[in-house]
Amino acid sequence: MNRQSSVFETSRLAQSASPRGRPLGAVLVQTGKLPPSDAIDALAESHRCGAELAHVMVAEEIASPEAVLEAQALKYGAIRLDRHAHPPDPELAGLLAPETCLRHAVLPWMRLGDTLVLATARPEAFAAATALLADGSKKVAMALALEADIHAEIASRHGDEMARRAEMQVPADESCRDLNRMSPLRALFAGGFATTCLALIILNPGLFFSLGIAAAVLTLCLAQVMKVAALAASRTLPDRDPSPPKALPAISLLVPLFREENIARDLLQRLKRLDYPRARLDVLLILEASDDRTREALAGVRLPPWMRVIEVPDGPVTTKPRALNYALRFSRGEIVGIYDAEDAPAADQLRRVAGRFGRAPPAVACLQGILDFYNPKANWLSRCFTIEYATWFRVLLPGLARLGFAVPLGGTTVFFRRAALEQVGGWDAHNVTEDADLGIRLARHGYVTELLPIVTREEANNRLWPWIRQRSRWLKGYMITWMVHMRSPSRLLRELGWWKTLGFQLIFLTAILQFLLAPALWSFWLVLAGWQPPIAAWLPPEGLSVLLWGFLGAEAISLLVGIAAVSRSPHVGLLPWVPTLFLYFPLGAVAAYKAAWELLTRPFFWDKTTHGKSAPDHAGADIPEEKTP
Template sequence: MQRRKLDAAETLRTLGKSYNSGAEFAQVVVTDGLATPQDVLEAQSLHYGALQLDRSIHPVDSSLSGLLDPETCLTLSALPWLRIGDTIVIATSQPQNFDAIEAALPAEIGSVAMALALESDIHGEIAARHGSDMVRRAETQVDAPDSCRDMDRLTPLAALIGAAFALLAIGLLIARPDLFFSAAVLVAMATLLMAQILKLSAFCAGRTPPRGGGGRPRTTPPFSVLVPLFREENIARDLLQRLSRLDYPRAQLDVMLVLEAQDDTTRKALAETELPAWMRVIEVPDGPITTKPRAMNYALRFARGELVGIYDAEDSPAADQLLQVAHHFQRAPPEVACLQGILDFYNPHANWMSRCFTIEYATWFRIMLPGLARLGFAIPLGGTTVFFRRDALERVGCWDAHNVTEDADLGMRLARRGYVTEMIPVVTREEANNRPWPWIKQRSRWLKGYMITWRVHMRRPLRLLHDFGAWKFLGFQLVFLTAFMQYLLAPVLWSFWLVLAGWAPPLAAWLGTGQMTALLWCFLGAEAVSLMVGVAAVSRSPHRGLLPWVPTMFLYFPLGAIAAYKAAWELLTRPFYWDKTMHGHSTPDRPDAEIPEDQPR
């Protein structure tokens, strides 16, 4: 079949796109659908006078696998392929960078020659030969002292301390239940007050919206977007449609759909849809754990981008989101390593739970996180609509593959290394989890992850204090301890509603009437702060119709207590278990609800 040639107008347009975006001409040709990767490979072969290699026809010589490590091969898009006499043939999909490839080879290698191969063939061969080793490294690439991967190993000392604490608590409960309950009330009240002080401080500090947004970058660097998928057959087609709205030069966009090797259902769903040239599938080999951070660590090795973003399967980002992120990174100093966007929902009116979930997220992303950033605290990242400078991400070891809230942990490790996370006013909408048991399962994973993250970083409190400084150290305690302690001690706090009905708690015998009244007013004041902040959060969102539902939030959070006890049990029994949240059960409230049109106020 005769190869199609570009006419003069197409060539000029392609050259213009290449110049404006910074992408290679060949990549623009492919992503614009003017040629296939094979067409480009044949044209480059003629231009460079180089041999074409096809993985299905020309087997790779396994004896050459030690010349370059797989990570270097992926970075350079090159692979030692075969020998011809005394010459080693190096296949590449980027012939314009062959000088860098030669510089990376051992000095004693001798004569080399360049050949050309599709990037997919090079990546496929690397994955086939080195995938198991690479995924093992992906599981352990965070340094052991900073990882939770040893948390399922019970040392004799830890067992002794745990047993002693349990026996003490049980003994006190049996011998002096009044003293046990009174101590629990005081601890619960202290936690509640710390949480509300933090919430009020964040509210006051974050009254001004996050800076940034609204601009376009001078250049558009290569941008890799990782989308981890697991059993997402119900949402795969919608995901492709939503990601296709992204307004970023296609030749610089690298969307990676990350699948587990055993996930046949999602693979089948994707196979029914033709993927565009700027979107590809990365399969993660099997292993002892199946977690999102493990999958992302592996997939990042195959990424092309200088910037890296994360989306979830049900996400619907604003069209100009990546442009705004690139613009913000270009203006920000190098220590700004991460940008966190805002999450919202496209089904807030599905039922009462979705309304409450939307209010809760508005509080977290529009009040708490901007406030924490302005207070100078380290930000626990969200698992999606979060963006990184790739070099900084790799310097801190990327994600802890065993932590079920890898995002919050990564936020702390970035801060400990001196990097800064900023909030950026870009919005992604997703599906609100609005069914009771799936909500509890999701929340238990988050709370378990917060418990794990606090425990890991508090292994060496003095080192943490040194890394953070006193102010960030205080913020770390306020954010993480109050997050799970409030839920664990929630049943104790509920007793204050009985006090309003006339019940006299055991603590009353220890405190005077004035002190009990003060505690009661503290409890009511905390509820008032939550109500005020909830109203402010909804007012800053496009969901002002949810304002009448803010007072019902006190009925919503008791589900979190169930999740907290589930999390505590799993912390002891299976700390690395990832309780999967299934998506695709709730449709958008209206056809255009999934398209973010609001800017934070």
């Protein structure tokens, strides 16, 4: 009775203070919470960016969330609720699914007699939310609550349940989550392959190693053909009128952080450089519930209203895609972008993304930006890593996309239409290269990925063992992704078509086999010392010479592509280092064998890369200043 009396008293005071229907700005001015000049500025910004006036006031820090909520209560003649003063009734949790509550910023709060009090943070959309009630409640009263309170209550009630769904939301036949289960068919295939290899090694080792060398040579040839074709197709990466539309879309940026205490504060400063209306920007810093170190690093930082922290409940897997799936439920944007902890995006990046999505056909579901490094001069490893990234993001990916192939995505500076992302089930929570897998799944569902010349700089992993660990995770993910999509080759061919299926094999199999079979190619160096490889017995007299010249040709192609890539980047000073890549890529073979072992022993293990170990080369090195790729 006391609780109901308190609520009704609040309602009476609200209605006596101001009649319904008054403009929100006028209410704030009348109550002395806002100077008239600020109200005019907020109204102008609302018209300029297309956001609700209430959201503009909070995002631009013109008025506090509490002041805006109080004014909305007066405007709508509604009661105002506080999670601590008037705790929601947990028995009403089943009236609306938590995802529905998050999407519409509502929460069934309490019953007063036969009236359901439905709290909302967006009173302008209240009518649409009432139609979704599961019990068809006829008497519904609107109340107002902070969105932060609604989100906190939903996370408290349903967080564990939503985290479980985040792990399983990709359909089972498109996910890798059963790879650690040995089915009879898998056991038969694995056993048969291992037995065949063992028998060949014992009975005819020359044939075994000759087959290995033949596979390595074939893979090398296919890889070089793909490089040349991509180079020819990627001569320019047009920006297709990057100017943003008049009504800017809301963009949510998901930023997973796990043990990132060394770089969290730098990240916040870099995100603040983004040139996009704050009322249309929604940045979610995603923390694991057990990550006390990053939480403590952020505790002393005042976050702007357009940034918030989402904590992911603990679960059987702790992966980036699981965290992304969970946080996506709390996001508001119709466009969803991903950044990593060490990222430094260009200031105009989001406006260019909005511009391209605004003009692209609906089938374009994803835009992939260019990744670069702000510490390329740290050491030899960072220089080679920078050249490799330039090759991938400035030559190969644009070229492969131009050729019409389905491309694997990068894990950051990638933007999605939210509707398409939700249709394909989001990210596979068990795949350690969730980005590469998602790029293929989007293509299988009929969507298109485009490359956009927007640049983000990040930290090059320039320590030997951490580099191998990171690369092993990427290669393990490629292996997993290939296995998942090849479960039914006929279905893959039907959904992708023969051209994209060919591209899938070229991209993934060459990446995997080139590293696994690299030792077979290295053995040819011994030919210079007079050694005859077993395959020589199967070749004509001039066969070895042809192979050796072919290897030199492959190195020449790699050198040409590397030079072209660096020339298209801001790092032309790295051109003298391109020839040293022949010493760099053997590290990938070590990573590949580590990846193969983990694929058998712990396929879902996420080998975490620690950031914040190498500072930018100089002040301002983390601010992209690009020439056209």
